[in-house]
Amino acid sequence: MNLVLLGPPGAGKGTLAARLVEEFGLVHLSTGDILREEVARGSKLGKLAEDYMDRGELVPDEVILGMVQERVDGETDGFLFDGFPRTIAQAEGLERILPVHLVVYLDLPEEEVVRRLSARRVCKQCGANYNLLTQPPGVPGKCDRCGGELYQRPDDREEVIRNRFRVYLEQSAPLVGYYEKKGLLRRVDASLSPDEIFRKVAEVLRG
Ligand code: AP5
DSSP, rough: OOOEEEOOSSSHHHHHHHHHHHOOOOOEEEEEHHHHHHHHHHHHHHHHHHHHHTTTTOOOOHHHHHHHHHHHTTTOOOOOEEEEOOHHHHHHHHHHSSSSOOEEEEEEEEEHHHHHTTTTTEEEETOOOOEEETTSSSSSSBBBOOOBBEEOOGGGGGHHHHHHHHHIIIIIIHHHHHHHHHOOOEEEEETTTTTHHHHHHHHHHHO
């Protein structure tokens, strides 16, 4: 089974992915996480991607497809794609690499996206996600898990969040119809709690 998580920024793709990976043993492939690691390492790819990411624009398709192909490394099963594909060209490229069996579409309106992402904080050390509104850390600014420092992603400023949402509508939302036509899409209301969302998706995966 290969699963794709589709949805606007802040819909909860990363949060759901962490639970699904734990429960179903899938290999988590988040293009956003990979790109942030490359930026942190100061690699050539990271330097190329950083400007796009800081503006909330998409990194070019051929760069993303090359990166995914390298990570998949000839395996054809057991992947959970988070934040990929994000354009029709990426979806077509993915089909040349391996088959997609299910696409979970997490749907969330713009104002809720802005509210959630403005309040997101991430641990610099272990990458754990917090939310000042719904899931605050026990000690302000510190990770409950590892004590690391919490930071705000540079693309979680309101003007960048709004641009990411606009880019999502223009370039990624057409994937909803694309996968619906193939009979692969399951819609989930992303305004539900993380537990409810996980329960609904887990039911689908267990068949
Ligand atoms: P990426 O890292 O993929 O960002 P994104 O898609 O914008 O997604 P986010 O990580 O912001 O949100 P999420 O849906 O994972 O939500 P999360 O679970 O964190 O991409 C970043 C950039 O990299 C892009 O802008 C682009 O430049 C580049 N890029 C990446 N992939 C690319 C590609 N394929 N092609 C081209 N460019 C690419 O949750 C958000 C917050 O809400 C958290 O605080 C969380 O605690 C909270 N939360 C989660 N679920 C719930 C819930 N159910 N109820 C209440 N709060 C919740």
